[in-house]
Amino acid sequence: MTDLAAHAGTVRAALPDRVELYYAVKANPAPEILRALAPHVTGYEVASAGELTHVRDTVPELPLAFGGPGKTEAELRLALETGVHRIHVESESELRLLAALAEQVPVRRPPEVLLRVNLPTGSGALDGAALTMGGRPTPFGLDPERLAGCLPLLAGSRLRLRGFHAHLASGLEAPAQLALAERIVTWARTAADRYGLPLDEVNIGGGMNVDYGRPERRFDWAGYGAGLAALADRHPGTVLRIEPGRALTGYCGWYVTEVLDVRHSAGEAFAVLRGGTHHLRTPAAKQHDHPFTVLLRNDWARPWPRPGVHGEPVTLTGQLCTPKDVFARRVPVGRVRAGDRVAFAVAGAYAWNISHHTFLMHPAPAFYFLG
Numbered sequence: 001m002t003d004l005a006a007h008a009g010t011v012r013a014a015l016p017d018r019v020e021l022y023y024a025v026k027a028n029p030a031p032e033i034l035r036a037l038a039p040h041v042t043g044y045e046v047a048s049a050g051e052l053t054h055v056r057d058t059v060p061e062l063p064l065a066f067g068g069p070g071k072t073e074a075e076l077r078l079a080l081e082t083g084v085h086r087i088h089v090e091s092e093s094e095l096r097l098l099a100a101l102a103e104q105v106p107v108r109r110p111p112e113v114l115l116r117v118n119l120p121t122g123s124g125a126l127d128g129a130a131l132t133m134g135g136r137p138t139p140f141g142l143d144p145e146r147l148a149g150c151l152p153l154l155a156g157s158r159l160r161l162r163g164f165h166a167h168l169a170s171g172l173e174a175p176a177q178l179a180l181a182e183r184i185v186t187w188a189r190t191a192a193d194r195y196g197l198p199l200d201e202v203n204i205g206g207g208m209n210v211d212y213g214r215p216e217r218r219f220d221w222a223g224y225g226a227g228l229a230a231l232a233d234r235h236p237g238t239v240l241r242i243e244p245g246r247a248l249t250g251y252c253g254w255y256v257t258e259v260l261d262v263r264h265s266a267g268e269a270f271a272v273l274r275g276g277t278h279h280l281r282t283p284a285a286k287q288h289d290h291p292f293t294v295l296l297r298n299d300w301a302r303p304w305p306r307p308g309v310h311g312e313p314v315t316l317t318g319q320l321c322t323p324k325d326v327f328a329r330r331v332p333v334g335r336v337r338a339g340d341r342v343a344f345a346v347a348g349a350y351a352w353n354i355s356h357h358t359f360l361m362h363p364a365p366a367f368y369f370l371g
């Protein structure tokens with residue numbers, strides 16, 4: 001937890017004052033993590049009633065931004081009743097529903113909204129992104145042409161438009177993120193000028209890259225912060241907000257397990273581990289080889305030869321009865337034997353909480369929050 005707090009502190013220090021840092025809770029909502037981040041973040045981005053309630057109960061003092069592509073009436077009502085700091089509206093019909101609810105729900109002050117837009121990003125701008133939520137047909141946010149249709153709905157409502165939100169891609173390095181931020185803010189400025197709208201703030205999203213292939217290579221927060229400072233200077237009067245998830249908490253978690261067996265099949269070596277992608281679905285979801293370290297243990301007590309390999313590529317699998325239960329394929333490991341331990345790095349985001357825990361009914365791992 002001290003490493004996480006130090007990392008978050010470094011990220012915060014790299015950002016100019018006029019950039020707000022929200023944590024995208026879906027990356028890892030563990031209460032210990034939310035609390036460790038609290039001194040370093042401006043607020044939290046939540047995307048369901050479950051997250052909203054959980055975060056409000058865990059860190060009640062910090063503001064929330066409530067987003068998500070499919071919000072139910074009950075969720076919007078809850079967001080209004082609890083007075084979240086911002087609601088990110090993703091379509092005209094959602095705007096109509098929110099405006100209607102704002103007439104019924106007693107609110108202390110006008111609910112403040114950002115319109116989420118799906119902007120064209122220009123060819124090549126999202127190349128290399130692991131996931132794209134924008135710049136192509138997606139259910140996330142409004143097409144820019146639909147903005148004009150939203151304005152009469154806003155004008156006749158109790159809602160207050162504060163600006164725009166765009167989260168277009170995940171997995172971009174700092175230069176690509178900055179180019180995207182520039183595009184988003186420029187578009188927002190032009191749209192605000194054209195329609196005479198306030199542009200108090202622009203939320204430029206998250207998606208800062210985590211490189212699982214080279215976990216020692218970190219996102220260039222210093223360069224990104226300097227670029228955002230220049231961008232903010234060109235738009236005085238507009239607060240910029242970012243909402244990273246993975247790049248804040250990914251590095252702080254490890255998934256440690258033991259090797260149950262090592263065997264060969266048709267000439268290839270497999271290390272079968274206790275646990276599996278029902279605990280750590282990240283490599284299956286992202287189709288990568290998850291980074292790990294083998295921790296050798298010399299306490300083999302069984303009276304027969306210890307299964308193991310030395311100096312050949314190994315595929316690391318789990319206990320699930322499916323060929324998709326793979327952590328890493330044909331990777332060089334040096335030595336690995338039954339009874340050794342394997343520690344998977346970068347397991348602090350989109351790990352346990354995106355995994356299919358009940359598949360095969362194996363026990364859950366234990367969680368330790370150290371430091």
Ligand SMILES: *Cc1c(COP(=O)(O)O)cnc(C)c1O
Pocket residue numbers: 024026027045067167170171205206207208243244245246247
């Ligand atoms: C998931 C998500 C984020 C965080 O993305 P990361 O890749 O974890 O940084 C931020 N904003 C929105 C709207 C999201 O859906």
